[in-house]
Amino acid sequence: MKHTNRMTSLESVQKRRQPVRIPFMKTALAVALACAGLPVLADARLQGYVSAGEPAIALQGARVRILELNREAVSQRDGRFIFLDVKPGTYTLVSSYLGADDVQERITLVDHQTHQVNFSLKGVSGVVENIIVIGQAAGINKALNKQRSADNLITVVSADAIGQFPDTNVSEALQRLPGLSVERDQGEGRYVRVRGMSPDFNAVTINGVGVPGPDADRRAVALDVIPSDLLENLVVTKSVTPDMDANSLGGSIDVQSLSAFDRDGFFYQFTAEGSYDDNTAQTSPKLALTTSKRFSVGSGNDNLGIAAGISHFKREFGSDNVETGGAWDFGDGQDLLEEMEQRDYRITRERSGVVFNLDYKPGNSTHLYWRNLYSEYTDKEIRLGTVIEFDEPLASGEQGIAEVARELKDRAETQKIFSSALGGKTDFERWSINYGLGYSKSGENEPEHVAGAVFTLDEGVIADEVFELGYQGKRNIRVNAPAEFYQAQSYRLDEVELASSDTNDESLSLHLDFTRELTLADHPAQLKLGVKRVEREKDNDASVWVSEEFIGDTSLTQFAAGPVDYRLGEFGPQIRARAIKAVLDNVEEDELESRIGDFDITEDTSAAYVMGRIDLGNLRLLSGVRYEQTDFSARGYAYDGVADEMNTQTFSNDHDYWLPALHVRYSFSDNTQVRAAWTNTVVRPGFGQLSPGRVLEEDDGEIEASFGNPDLKPLESSNLDLGIEHYPGAASVISAYVFYKSIDHFAYQTDLAGSAGYEGFAEAMTFVNGKRAELTGIELAASRQFSNLPAPWNGLLVGGNATWVDSTARIGSNDDGEWSERDIPLPSQSDVSANLMLGYESDRWSARLSANYKSEYLLEVLDPLDVDYDTYVDEQLQLDFSLRYFVSDNIKLHVEALNLTDEVYYTWVKSPRYNAQYEAYGPTYKLGITFMSF
Structure with missing residues (x-):
């Protein structure tokens, strides 16, 4: 490992990068195109497809073995398997797939010839022909076959399984998997945590890009942007191999969109749905269409596949909120409240997505693809707030003087994700070559909006400009106030802040991978090596304007609408944003706020790896090493309030790593195996932490500063996994894993005031690298299909998983000239996360009741030296239900209910008694119909 840091001008950064970018990309692309066009020599090759049903459904994860040679191949997504460089002779070929009977065939291979063997699997009691297409057990079965056959530890959920849950987006679908949980935004799943690691520490790919x-400010990918209707598989890798990007401490999530080679013939599925939000009594529509078909081009048979899909969902809902932000005074054993806020949200979310994929097989040895996914997520939010600041901290049940303000925020935020993957695979006589070019872009745009309109007490109506107020409770806090507190005439417009922002994150990647099947001392083996280049640029541009001068009457009565529907007590009138914009006068830009958050960051990563695999009887060993080198540069702004100067500043550094790995899999039988893995991964800190922005201000002779730290070291993790898997039958598994992660350079925010270099500062808030953090966990999973029981119990399906995690990280801060430290759990890590599912299905209907639980987790450290102000998210248990009925083979009705327990989002400080935020959403109900053809 090597770290090099340097400061330079923007021009020198650009000059330094150019010689690296262009030659590498051009040369590698030329090699990839040349590989695609080379002639193919078929020498002693065995290949074929594994499928089921009529029309055929491609089966991924089937194990195909040549018994006499102890060689094994695994069917890929299109059902295809291949053995290269097989000695001529007569062999026994066996296909094994959970939920189906083994199929065996004798074959004779002749030198310089390609032998084609296709397996059409038959199941027990019609499992494959029927359930593989429509059943919840079939979805589980598909996933388990992929997991069982993988060289490393992965967890999979297929489109069939996703369709059995009432999940709207990708993150909600992933929360059902062992070791995974979600962070919610307004009740909807948004960010995904893997094995207790923050979403910022996990990688996300779409079709491998x-x-x-x-x-x-985050690396985390908001997976609520992507509709679940456009997916074929979600694959979570928990132990990476050297041929994978190393940027995942917890895991790597691959979103795979549909392909025409996933199934035979013409396929379509159209869904129309309406949802009802209990909190706001709003009804919202959803439409989704996916389709695929194969065509014969040239001399090929069904060698061109086209798949497409479109989805649109508009949801109107809301939430009711009361929060303190942790503003409690716990001094001298007290629990007094300093300030609080009531909030009412009215939200409209539109989630749209488009998929277009092409697959082309010009011959038996080449498969080319072009896969595209675009998703757009618009979140329109109207937030009304009542802010209360007590003159003196107040106890529950007491009355005290308070300043009060009414506030409005009205904004529309649009997030977009686009991913395009162009590439293919070509099989030669002894080598296979994978090549691909990937482009992805994401962004967030907020057009000019009312970021804050503040109404303060009108001195002509409220003489002292304060109220005498009180409150009741410490969790779900209720305000005790006079009637004037809720009346519009008590308030007058004081200040309006307008804002806009635009963030773009763009990535271009190119990879070449070479694979060679070989034999070492009569043991089947594989050698794989490759290179990859990723060039990434992220920029942020924000603008802020402020107005304190207005035209006409500024009483809140001129802007008020009807009363707010607020379930947590009385609130007062609504506020109209358009009316506020109409009275603005002399709007001025806030130069500091407009520029200090702007930045332009580039990260260019070059990687190379080599790895090998060998089968020693029932033991499979995979080992290798990955080398990664990253060049980083950043440009931002620094404001010196003492000198009243705004300057541009630039940073650059580079890091490189050698990342070895070892994976072991031992099979006691086809259905029982143990796994072990030692891997090393590395993730850069978040963009907010790396931002070069810096603010230095002086107030009454005290100097305060806040700034990012572009010189933060990346987080490095050494990971151990050990576990056992047993597959007793179709849709059934019992697995247990233990895992351990040792993380160097954990990054956190702290105050450096008083330490070396900041002796004269009253405050110096920034980010620093801490010492080692550690995480240990146990992951259990089980599911069982009871098809062997007598009717009607043979339709019963039970599944569950649970993960226990314990972690520790050391943070510190300067305290009166002395550096003090303490231990905290890793942020965003629940000690326990679990899922329980009870399902039942017959030929015509399917029902599922599912519970999702996660224990409390650390959200934020407000004071590095005071544990009482650590903010935690309270435990959550959500109960969901889904019912599906097949009117015919091609028409399905579904009814779904989410959040039946009306679970709230609650955060607290010191103990669950003390509110930091309380937010209620209510349940959601859905009714829909699906038309499909297989």
Whole structure:
């Protein structure tokens, strides 16, 4: 590992990067195109397809073995398997797939010839022919076959399984998997955590192409942007291999969109749905269409596949909120409240997506593809707030003097993700070559909007410009106030802030992978090596304007609408944003706020790897090493309030790593195996932490500063996994894993005031690297289809998983000239996360009741030296239900209910008694119909 840091001008950064970018990309692309066009020599090759049903459904994850040679191939997504460089002779070929009978065939291979063997699997009691297409057990079965046959530890959910849950987006679908949980936004799943690791520490790809995050300050990809209707598989890798990007401490999530080679013939599926939000009594529509078909081009048979899909969902809903932000005074054993806020949200979310994929097989040895996914997510939010600041901290049940303000925020935010993957695979006599070019772009745009309209007490109506107020409770806090507190005439417009922002994150990647099947001392083996180049650029541009001068009457009565429907007590009138914009006068730009958050960051990564695999009887060993080198540069702004100067500043550094890995899989039988893995991964800190922005201000002789730290070291993790898997039958598994992660350079925010270099500062808030963090966990999963029971119990399906995680990280801060430290759990890590599912299905209907649980987790450290102000998200248990009925083979009705327990989002400080935020959403109900053809 090597780290090099340097400061330079923007011009020198650009000059330095150019010689690296262009030659590498041009040369590698030329090699990839040349590989695609080389003639193919078929020498002792065995290939074929594994499928089921009529019309055929491609089966991925089937194990195909040549018994006499102990060689194994795994069917890929299109059902295809291949053995290269097989000695001539007569062999026994066996196909094994969970939920189906093994199929065996004797074959004779002749030198310089290609032998084609296709397996059409038959199931027990019609499992494959029927359930593989429409049943919830079939969805589980598909996933388990892929997991069982993988060289490393993965968890999979297929489109069939996604369709059985009432999940709207990708993140909600992933929360059902062992070791995964979600962070919610307004009740909807948004960011995904893997094995207790923050979403910022997990990689996301779409069809194998890395996806940058649309948020300005985070690496995490907001997976609620992507509709679940356009997917074929979700694959979570928990132990990466050397041929994978190393940017995942917890895991890597691959979103795979549909392909025409996933199934035979013409396919379509159209869904129309309406949802009802209990909190706002709003009804919202959803439409989704996916289709695929194969065509014969040239001399090929069904060698061109086209798949497309479109989805649109508009949801109107809301939430009711009361929060303190942790503003409690716990001094001298007290629990007094300093300030609080009531909030009412009215939200409209539109989630749209388009998929267009092409697959082309010009011959038996080449498969080319072009896969595209575009998704757009618009979040329109009207937030009304009542802000209360007590003159003196107040106890529950007491009355005290308070300043009060009414506030409005009205904004529309659009996040976009586009991913395009162009590439293919060509099989030669002894080598296979994968080649691909990927482009992805994400962004977040907020057009000019009312970021804050503040109404303060009108001195002509409220003489002292304060109220005597009180409150009740410490969790779901209720305000005790006089009637004038809720009346519009008590308030007058004081200040309006307008804002806009635009964030873009763009990535271009190119990879070449070479694979060679060989034999070492009569043991089947594989050698794989490759290179990859990723060039990424992220920029953020924000603007802020402020007005304190207005035209006409500014009483809140001129802007008020009807009363707010607020379930947590009385609130007062609504506020109209358009009316506010109409009275603005002398709007001035806030130069500091407009520029200090702007930045332009580039990260260019070059990687190379080599890895090998060998089968020693029932033992499979995979080992290798990956080398990654990243060049980083950043440009931003620094404001010196003492000198009243705004300057541009630039940073650059580079890091490189050697990342070895070892994976072990031992099979006691086809259905029982143990796994072990030692891997090394690395993730750069978040963009907000790396931002070069810096603010230095002086107030009454005290100097305060806040700034990012572009010189933060990346987080490095050494990971151990050990577990056992047993597959007792179709849609059934019992697995247990233990895992351990040792993380160097954990990054956190702290105050450096008083330490070396900041001796004269009253405050110096920035980000620093901490010492080692550690995480240990146990992951259990089980599912069982009871098809062997007598009717009607043979339709019963039970599944569950649970993960226990314990972590620790050390943080510190300067305290009166002394550096003090303490231990915290890793942020965003629940000690327990679990899922329980009870399902039942017959030939015509299918029902599922599912519970999702996660224990409390650390959200934010407000004071590095005071544990009482650590903010935690309270435990959550959500209960969902879905019912599907097949009117015919091609028409399906479904009814779904989400959040039946009316689970709230609650955060607290010190203990669950003390509110930081309380937010209620209510349940959602859905009714829909699906037309489909297989």
